[in-house]
Amino acid sequence: MLAYTLKRIGLGLLILTFVMVAMYAAVFLVPGDPATVALGPRATPELKRMLTERMGLDQPVWWQIVEFFRNALTGNLGYDVWSNRPVSTLVMEALPNTLILGLTALAAALLIGVPLGCLSVVKRGTIADAVIGVLSVSVIAVPSFVVAIYSLLVFAVALRWLPAIGAGEAGDFASQARALILPAFAIAFGWIGYIARMVRASMMEVMGEPHIRTARSFGLPEWKIVSKYALRIAIIPTISLVAVGLGSILSSAVFVEAVFARPGIGKLITDAVNTRNYPVVMGTVLIMTAIYVSITIAADLLIAKLDPRVRDVFRG
Secondary structure (H helix, E strand, O other): OHHHHHHHHHHHHHHHHHHHHHHHHHHHHOOOOHHHHHHOOOOOHHHHHHHHHHHOOOOOHHHHHHHHHHHHHOOOOOEOOOOOOEHHHHHHHHHHHHHHHHHHHHHHHHHHHHHHHHHHHHOOOOHHHHHHHHHHHHHHOOOHHHHHHHHHHHHHHHOOOOOOOOOOOOOOHHHHHHHHHHHHHHHHHHHHHHHHHHHHHHHHHHOOOHHHHHHHHOOOOHHHHHHHHHHHHHHHHHHHHHHHHHHHHHHHHHHHHHHOOOOOHHHHHHHHHHOOOHHHHHHHHHHHHHHHHHHHHHHHHHHHHHOOHHHHHHHO
8 A cells, every 4th residue: 555655646746747847838838928918018128127037037948947846845936926925825825715615516516416326326217317317417518607607697696695706704604605605506516417427327336246236135225235335335436536526626616716706716826827927827836736636646545445456456
């Protein structure tokens, strides 16, 4: 297990390095001079030169990459070009809102999707199974930003049940919870279908295993067989789906934050890209990639713990 863990961590570090190199390459592929875009066309050449030097864009690409990683190892992700505040401080201020939104959406999708998948197996071949199947496929096809817009129009504008924008009042838990419902629903909507379909497909394979037939021979109720014996094994592919899909959930949160005007990583990245504030862009991407890689590694280790055959395949 230790060897497997070290290999997964090494692969994660390699992914982080590749992402940051690709980001630096993208900086030079974007048309236009960053200093001109940031300062405007009327800025003097001296101001443009000073800003270019401040962002380090006057140095070779390889030097910028090496310098960025050298500073990142010490916890220094650079400084905001305009406010001169540490990038790490800006990210840590915005990150909680995005993580709370993403994790709430994920929890909602799991709490609804897993029982629906189990119910579909228990009622397989019935009308309930067919309805769940159709609904699951239907919700998968709807983008999260579309759900966000229509839920805002219906529940916030037309019915006035929930707030339309913002993250609620600071220190008021009830206000923050109400402001979280619509954004979390917009993200979780499609993932409910993904999880329900994955759980159903996995459960159908597991239900033919010998230990399930043995449990049936003892006369155990079907719901108990599904929840106690089959789900433990069938949930493994769902863990992989959730871990890999967490990046998609966080990226969906960026768009949903824009629709509901929520403070978070989405607004931070959008503002930084629009003003070509590259230190903020690089630092934010590094931290978000590190979070995504860490969660993926944790999911891989959990899967390897639940199913030792995964370690054997990786070793082979």
